[in-house]
Amino acid sequence: MNKAADVFPHTGMASRFVAQLTQCRKLNLQVLEGGKNHVLIELPYDPQLVGYPNTGVIHGGVITTLVDTASGGAVVCSIFEQFGELEISPTLDLRIDYMKPAEPFKPVYGYAQCYKLSSSVAFTRAIAYQDSIEDPIAHAVGSFMRISPEMVGEDFRQALMGESSHE
Incomplete structure (x- = not known):
């Protein structure tokens, strides 16, 4: 039995969710864990993502994308864990408090x-960090609209479930 799969049973689904999003592919986001109600994603450092060339600091919009994607992935995992179904869950609100810039040349x-x-909204909390989750770059809370499983397109459902022939 695969212990990692027992601890993080939805890593594959979360990875396939991230792979469906063009901006995430461009940022090279990699899912490290997909648990019953959480996701951990790595954003590798890339000089093309720098917002301030003199400092080498990653642009805040990239950090926002990382946090929003991780939050959306956590919603996908949580809904699937609880109901055994996939739902489309667009971001309703995402509030981010930036605490410090990311250090250059290190992943985030x-x-x-x-x-x-709830019946119509999923609620999340998220942290962007580098060396320690106890020393965050940013903290966020979000809410995501829950849209019926019937609204999930068949191609999207197959891709997230790992049934797509395009993998």
Whole structure:
């Protein structure tokens, strides 16, 4: 039995979710964990993502994308874990507090947890960090609209479930 799959049972699904998003492919985001209600994503450092050339600091919009994607992935995992279905869950609101700039030349990690599912909204909290989650670059809370599983396109469903012939 695969212990990693037991601890992080939705890593594959979360990875396939991220791979469906063009901006995530361009940023080279990599899912490290997909748990029952959380996702951990790595954003590798790339000089093309620098917002301030004199400092080498990654642009804040890239950090926002990392946090939003991790949060959305956590929602996908949480809904699937609880209901065994996929839903489309666009971002309703995402509030980010930036605490410090990311250090140049180092990857940034985005950890997000879906901590509450209501009938129409999923609620998340997330942290972007580098060396320690205890020393965040940014903290975020978000809400995501829950849209019926019937609204998920068949190609998207197959891609997330790993059934697509295009993998």
